[in-house]
Amino acid sequence: MRIDALWGRRALLAAGAIALLCVPLLHLSDYTMRIATMTCVYVVAAAGWTLIGGYANQITLGQATMFGIGAYVSTMLFVHFHLSPWIGGPLGAIAAALAAAVIGFLVFRLWGAYFALVTLALAEMVRILVEYAQPITGGPQGISVPFVRNSLWLLQFPEAKDYYEIAALLVILALALARGVQYSPLGYRLRAIRDDEVAAKLAGINVFRTKMIAFMLGAVLSALAGTLYAQITGFVDPDSVLSITLSVQLALYAIIGGAQVWWGPLAGAALLVPLGQAMTGSGSAAGAGLAKIVYGLLLVAIVVIQPLGIAGFVKDLRFRRRKPAAPSQAVSP
Amino acid sequence: MIAVSKVAKRFGGLAVLGDVSFSVAAGEIVGLIGPNGAGKSTLFNILCGIIRADDGEITFEGRRIERLQPHRICQLGLTKTSQIVRVFAGMSVLENALVGALLHARTVSQARVEGRAALQRVGLAGSEERLASDLALVDRMRLELARALCTRPRLLLIDELMAGLNASEVGTMLDLLRALRDEGITLIVIEHNMGALMRLCDRVLALDAGSIVAEGTPEAVSRDPRVVESYLGEKFARALNS
Numbered sequence: 001m002r003i004d005a006l007w008g009r010r011a012l013l014a015a016g017a018i019a020l021l022c023v024p025l026l027h028l029s030d031y032t033m034r035i036a037t038m039t040c041v042y043v044v045a046a047a048g049w050t051l052i053g054g055y056a057n058q059i060t061l062g063q064a065t066m067f068g069i070g071a072y073v074s075t076m077l078f079v080h081f082h083l084s085p086w087i088g089g090p091l092g093a094i095a096a097a098l099a100a101a102v103i104g105f106l107v108f109r110l111w112g113a114y115f116a117l118v119t120l121a122l123a124e125m126v127r128i129l130v131e132y133a134q135p136i137t138g139g140p141q142g143i144s145v146p147f148v149r150n151s152l153w154l155l156q157f158p159e160a161k162d163y164y165e166i167a168a169l170l171v172i173l174a175l176a177l178a179r180g181v182q183y184s185p186l187g188y189r190l191r192a193i194r195d196d197e198v199a200a201k202l203a204g205i206n207v208f209r210t211k212m213i214a215f216m217l218g219a220v221l222s223a224l225a226g227t228l229y230a231q232i233t234g235f236v237d238p239d240s241v242l243s244i245t246l247s248v249q250l251a252l253y254a255i256i257g258g259a260q261v262w263w264g265p266l267a268g269a270a271l272l273v274p275l276g277q278a279m280t281g282s283g284s285a286a287g288a289g290l291a292k293i294v295y296g297l298l299l300v301a302i303v304v305i306q307p308l309g310i311a312g313f314v315k316d317l318r319f320r321r322r323k324p325a326a327p328s329q330a331v332s333p
Numbered sequence: 334m335i336a337v338s339k340v341a342k343r344f345g346g347l348a349v350l351g352d353v354s355f356s357v358a359a360g361e362i363v364g365l366i367g368p369n370g371a372g373k374s375t376l377f378n379i380l381c382g383i384i385r386a387d388d389g390e391i392t393f394e395g396r397r398i399e400r401l402q403p404h405r406i407c408q409l410g411l412t413k414t415s416q417i418v419r420v421f422a423g424m425s426v427l428e429n430a431l432v433g434a435l436l437h438a439r440t441v442s443q444a445r446v447e448g449r450a451a452l453q454r455v456g457l458a459g460s461e462e463r464l465a466s467d468l469a470l471v472d473r474m475r476l477e478l479a480r481a482l483c484t485r486p487r488l489l490l491i492d493e494l495m496a497g498l499n500a501s502e503v504g505t506m507l508d509l510l511r512a513l514r515d516e517g518i519t520l521i522v523i524e525h526n527m528g529a530l531m532r533l534c535d536r537v538l539a540l541d542a543g544s545i546v547a548e549g550t551p552e553a554v555s556r557d558p559r560v561v562e563s564y565l566g567e568k569f570a571r572a573l574n575s
Contacts, residue, residue: 185435185444192432195421198383199477202419204407204436204484 020168024161033161037232039273040167041225044174046253046265048222051181051214053251054259055190058211059116062103062123063250066219068130068242069096070226075145075236076136078154085155089227096223097216099126104215108208120244127242142237145230155231163232170228171266174221178262181217190214191260222250252295256302258311267310272298334359334488334519335380335411340389340399342375342543349375350543353389357488362510362520364530364551367540368564373523374416376540377490380521381413382406393488408436410487414477414494416523422466426457429465429476433483444483451479454509471497488519495526503529527565527573531555539564 023036049063073095074088083091107118131140138144148154157163181187189210192200200207230236240246249272257268272295279291306312336356342349350372357363365373378384380391382403391399398406406412421429430448431441438444452458455475460468465476474494481489491510495503507529514520524530530537531551539547539560547557552574554560561570 183441185441188428188432188435188441188444191424191428192421195423196419198403199415199419199421199480200432201383201403202381202407202412202415203433203480204404204412205432206402206404 066222070223100219258309413490
């Protein structure tokens with residue numbers, strides 16, 4: 001019975017992954033596919049936030065740093081050394097993991113609001129550094145990824161929608177990692193830290209190291225998303241990949257989707273990215289402003305009604321569905 | 334097992350512990366008594382590394398531990414249960430125990446097996462899937478004990494486990510603690526239930542205003558004039574020893 005349930009769940013996950021890869025078969029409009037592709041990018045970036053921000057409740061407001069490092073490292077290596085993003089991306093991920101190690105070393109001793117504020121301040125420092133390093137980063141004006149040719153090896157395609165399959169594969173990889181972590185010893189340790197750090201220490205958990213591993217793993221995911229973003233948009237500047245706005249957005253996607261479960265970033269980004277795109281895509285400044293107001297209202301609603309996000313609603317539904325089933329089983333043995 | 338030498342701690346201008354020295358042999362059950370504010374819990378926190386002592390040496394099984402982090406000390410085999418119960422409120426009862434077992438278990442499923450066994454021992458079998466925060470206080474204390482046991486301690490510090498238990502539950506708990514000792518776990522127990530303490534302990538240390546004022550068999554300590562004056566009170570001491 002349990003084994004059947006386990007295989008049933010696996011089949012469901014596999015079906016979901018295949019469905020994600022098959023979206024292009026629906027022959028949606030280019031515009032819709034572009035939004036779907038960008039949604040995938042943000043799902044991966046937000047999954048990176050979830051590992052530390054959600055699982056361990058260490059609310060970092062600097063995840064854009066990791067996204068930005070991924071975007072800048074691969075782009076600079078491509079522009080200056082003609083290195084393929086297939087190499088530049090992983091190198092960017094390593095750079096982001098190292099940056100996470102340095103930042104983690106500085107902030108993991110801090111608690112609550114102080115932690116959030118210092119991560120935010122450090123992220124701003126990185127943004128300013130990149131702006132000043134104009135000769136190699138392009139400074140505030142940003143840096144373009146020159147289009148060489150339509151090539152899988154150079155990860156360059158004419159249209160955003162052509163990146164969809166790769167973005168979807170990265171989503172599957174990222175969520176598989178996030179899910180693996182959730183049910184691994186690391187995941188239980190992170191949850192223990194979220195609930196009570198002192199008790200976690202008394203249970204023999206190396207709190208600092210556990211947070212560090214999660215933060216570095218998350219940095220890798222967000223950085224890979226950053227590389228893909230740079231390839232899709234063909235342009236990277238501090239405002240788009242290193243901003244506070246992006247950091248807050250990534251946290252919001254995960255929190256609104258449900259930061260304590262692996263599929264939270266998927267639910268959150270799938271809801272919010274298209275919403276934001278639809279409103280800013282209308283071309284009016286009012287639409288862009290409206291998007292922010294809607295984000296704000298959604299966040300307030302989530303915090304008030306269901307702190308566990310969309311995942312919390314699903315949990316409630318399951319619980320309600322099971323509840324009446326229990327007595328009927330008891331009566332009919 | 335453990336030797337504490339001249340441990341001192343002040344919080345700001347307040348000297349909580351001054352020059353505390355004692356040692357506990359393997360297999361002993363030692364009681365720690367004293368009035369509120371005597372420094373008992375602070376001493377426990379120092380032993381397991383939550384608080385760092387200002388001064389003094391602590392040797393656990395031949396190893397100096399006064400500068401180690403709590404998780405290192407726990408890995409060496411020393412942990413505690415807290416007076417203010419600390420369970421992982423958002424996790425199930427089984428998951429709480431499992432987290433302790435992960436210290437030695439290779440996989441989550443192995444830790445789950447060990448967790449179940451520990452829950453059985455402390456009398457929480459059947460509550461595995463309940464949320465820890467839904468448990469009554471007494472059961473949360475039991476859960477904390479189970480989690481501590483899952484880390485396979487060699488020296489376990491127990492901070493007020495009997496509070497809120499009725500007479501028969503106290504008896505069950507005493508049996509459990511004796512059984513743990515028989516399995517090779519040395520115990521230091523803070524307890525205000527003097528009756529239980531006298532039945533349980535081989536030896537009692539009395540702490541008052543940050544220093545040890547009496548040490549010996551439970552009977553001797555409960556008759557000690559300084560203990561009677563600062564903690565037990567004349568009437569209670571007479572009743573206890575009559």
